[in-house]
Amino acid sequence: MGASDCENPSAISEKQILEWQKQGIIEYLGSTQDVRPFLESSSCVVLPSYREGVSVSLLEAMSMGKPIITSNASGCKHLVKEFDNGCSNGFLCEVRDAKSLANAMREFIALDSTTREIMGQNARDFVCENYNIQRIIDTYHHACVSRSS
Numbered sequence: 845m846g847a848s849d850c851e852n853p854s855a856i857s858e859k860q861i862l863e864w865q866k867q868g869i870i871e872y873l874g875s876t877q878d879v880r881p882f883l884e885s886s887s888c889v890v891l892p893s894y895r896e897g898v899s900v901s902l903l904e905a906m907s908m909g910k911p912i913i914t915s916n917a918s919g920c921k922h923l924v925k926e927f928d929n930g931c932s933n934g935f936l937c938e939v940r941d942a943k944s945l946a947n948a949m950r951e952f953i954a955l956d957s958t959t960r961e962i963m964g965q966n967a968r969d970f971v972c973e974n975y976n977i978q979r980i981i982d983t984y985h986h987a988c989v990s991r992s993s
Contacts, residue, residue, distance in 0.1 A: 845882060847875040883908045887960065888952055894939045896920050903975055906933065906967035911960060913948045915939045925970055931959060933966035 849855040864870045873882065879901075883889065889905035890913040897919040902912050906923065912934035914920040924934040935951055938944035955963075973979075 845873045845876065845879065879904060880908065883910055886910060888913055888934070888963075890914070890945075890949065891920065892937060892945050893917050893920055898923070903971055906971040907975075909964040909968040911935075911952065911963035911967055913937065913945070913952060915945075923970070925966070927966045927969075929962060929966070931962045931966055933963055933970050 848858045848861065850858070861870070861872050865872050876882070883905055886905075888911040889902065891899055891902055892913075892915050893899065894915060894917055896915075896917050899914070899920060902914060902920065902923055905912055911932075912923060914924065914934065914936060915938065916936045917939050921936055924932060924936050926932050935948040937948040952960075
């Protein structure tokens with residue numbers, strides 16, 4: 845989901861996307877301003893990025909109670925955590941490793957619905973605790989005050 849980034853030389857071309865769509869490999873949903881209906885209908889969100897900061901798309905998914913499957917790229921890996929309830933909020937795979945990604949997806953698919961629900965709640969709790977606007981403002985303020993001291 846999302847618009848093609850024609851300016852980015854490493855982006856997947858529209859031609860390739862159309863070819864994969866024709867072959868039935870992907871279902872391209874285009875671009876939208878409101879991802880909530882798509883997230884609502886999903887079991888989890890998969891983002892196998894190899895060079896990502898903290899991903900807004902993963903934070904959006906987690907805020908809606910969706911477990912994530914993502915790579916251990918620097919920004920992404922910090923979003924997957926183990927919780928005191930013995931469950932995580934997602935799975936990590938190796939960067940640029942299709943087998944590792946497939947294994948993480950298989951592992952998620954094999955979970956029972958209760959575990960998936962717990963993972964989703966863990967995801968939401970993590971985002972609410974760590975990425976709420978007041979906490980971000982407080983962290984930023986603290987950093988500014990520390991630098992000026």
